[in-house]
Amino acid sequence: MRYLQWLCGAVTGDLGNSVVSGQPVTPVLAERLAVTGQLVGMAFVLSLGLAIPVALLAAYRPNRLFDRFSMLVSITGLSVANYVLALLLVLLFAVRFSLFPAIGFVPLSESVTGNLHSLALPAVAIAFPLFCFYTRFLRGDLVDQLQGEDYITTARAKGVGPWRVLVRHAFRNSSFGLITVVGLNLGTLIGATVIIEQIFALPGLGQLLLQAINTRDFVVVQACVVVFAVIAVLANLLADLLYAVLDPRIRYGSR
Template sequence: MLRLIARRVLVAIPLLLAISVLVFVLLEAMPGDPARNQAGMDATEEEVEAVRRSMGLDRPAYERYFSWLFGALTGDLGRSSVSGLPVAQLLAERSPVTFELVFLAFVISLGIALPVAMLAARKPGGVFDRIVMVGAMTLLAVPNYVLALLLVIVFAVTLRMLPSIGFTPIEMGLWLNLQSVILPTLAMAIPLGCFYARFLRGDLVEQMNSADYVDTARAKGLGPWRILWQHAFRNSSFGLLTIVGLNVGALVGGTVIIEQIFAMPGLGQLMLQGVGARDTAVVQICVFIFAAVAVFANLFVDVMYAVLDPRIRYGGR
C-alpha cells in the first residue's frame, strides 16, 4: 500500500508542475496589459512602467515563473496584484467556503445515488425504476447553472425559505451557515447524484442478471436484498469509485460558476476575478489547488481498490 501511494505521488509531482507551466503560459498569452489595468486607463506611461516594475513584469517570463515556483515551494505564495493582500491570506479566507460546498455536494450526491440505485435495481423495469430513470435523465439534461437559477426562483424568490446569495461562516451559527449553502450545494449535488444513480443502477442490474456468483448465492437460498447489498454492490462499487474519482475534478471546477451565481466568496470566485485582472499569483495557486484535489482524489480511488479487493497487485502494473 505504501509503495502504491509513493508511486502515485511521484507521478503527481511532474503532472502538477506541467499544469502550473500551462496556466502560466496561458495567462501570458492573454491579451491586455495587467500593469495598465492596475494603474488605470488614465495613467501616464511613466506610472504604468512604475507599476510594471512593482509587479515584476519587467523581468523575463521564465524568471517570473521560477520565482513564483520557488516561493510557492518555500511557503511564500506572493501577493495579489489586485488587492495587494498576501495570497496565503486570501486562500485561508476563501478555501473553507469552496471545500464546504464540495464536501456537502459530494456527500449529498452519494446519499441520493446509493439508496435510489439500490431500490431501482431491486425491480428493474418497475414503476419506481422508470420514474428514477426518467427523472435522472431529465435533471442530467439541465446544466447546473440553470438548475441553480431554478432553485433560486423556487426557494428564495417564491417560497422565501432560503437566501439567494451570500455566505454565512459557521462561526455565526451552524443553521445560518447551512441555510446559506443549501441552494449552491443542491445545484452541484443533484446532477451528480443523478449521474451516479444511473451508472450504479445499470451496473447492479447487469450484475444481478448475468454474474455467476449471483446464481450461486441464489442457489444457497440468500434473499434478493442480501445478494444485492453484500454481493452485487461490492463488485459494482469498483466502477462507482472510478466514476467518483474522475468527477471530483469536475465537481471542484463547477464551484467557479456556482460561486458566481450565489455570490459565494470561495476559491472559484477568487480565481475568476484573478483571470479577469491577470492576477497570475492568485490564478496559478487556485488552479494548482483544484488540480491537486483531482489528482489526489484519484490516488484515494487507487487505494480504495486495494482495500476492497486485496487480490489486486499494483506491483505488476
C-alpha cells in the same frame, strides 16, 4: 527565472503576492478553500447519499415503476445545466417561498444553522446532476451484475436472499466503478463551483478565480489552478487507495 522563483516559493507554501492587492496569496486561498470545501463536501454527501439507495431500489426490481421513474428523473437532471438549475432554485425556494437565502454566506463559526441554509441551494444545484449521473451509472452496473455474473447465480443457489445478494455481493463489486467515476468527476465538480459560487455570491475559490481572471491577476489565477490540480490528483489517489480497502487482493507496491 520569474517562474522558477515562483515555483521554489510554491514548494515551501509561498504562492506569491497578488498583483492587484499586494497581499500574500496563500492566506487568501486558505480562507476561500474552507468555503469551497464545505460546498463540495455537502454536494458529495447529498449526491452519493441519495444516489446509492435510489440505485439499489431501482436495481432490486428493474423495469418496474420506481425504476422507470428514477431513470426519468436522472435523464431530466442530466439534461439541465447546473447554472440553470441554480436560477430555478433561487426563483422557487428563495424568491417564491423564502425558505433559503438567494445570496450570501454565513461562516460555520457564527451559526451552524445559518451556514447550512446559506449552502443548501448551491449544494443542491451542484449535487442534483451528480446524483442523476451516479444513480444511472450504479443502477445500470448493478442490473448487469445481477443478470449476468456467475457469482450472483452461485449466491442465489446457496439460498442467499435477494437483498443480501444485491447489497453484499453486487453492490460491493459495483462500488469499484462508482469510486472511479467519482474520482474522475471531481474536475467537473470543481469547475461547477466557479459558476455556482458566482451566482450565489459565495466567497470561495471559484469566485476568487473568476475575479482574478477579470482583473488580470495572474498570480492568483495560477495559485488557484495549482490548488485545483492538487485536489484532483489527491482525489484520484484516494480512489486508488479505496480499491485496496474494498478488495484485499489489490495491493500496491513491489514484490
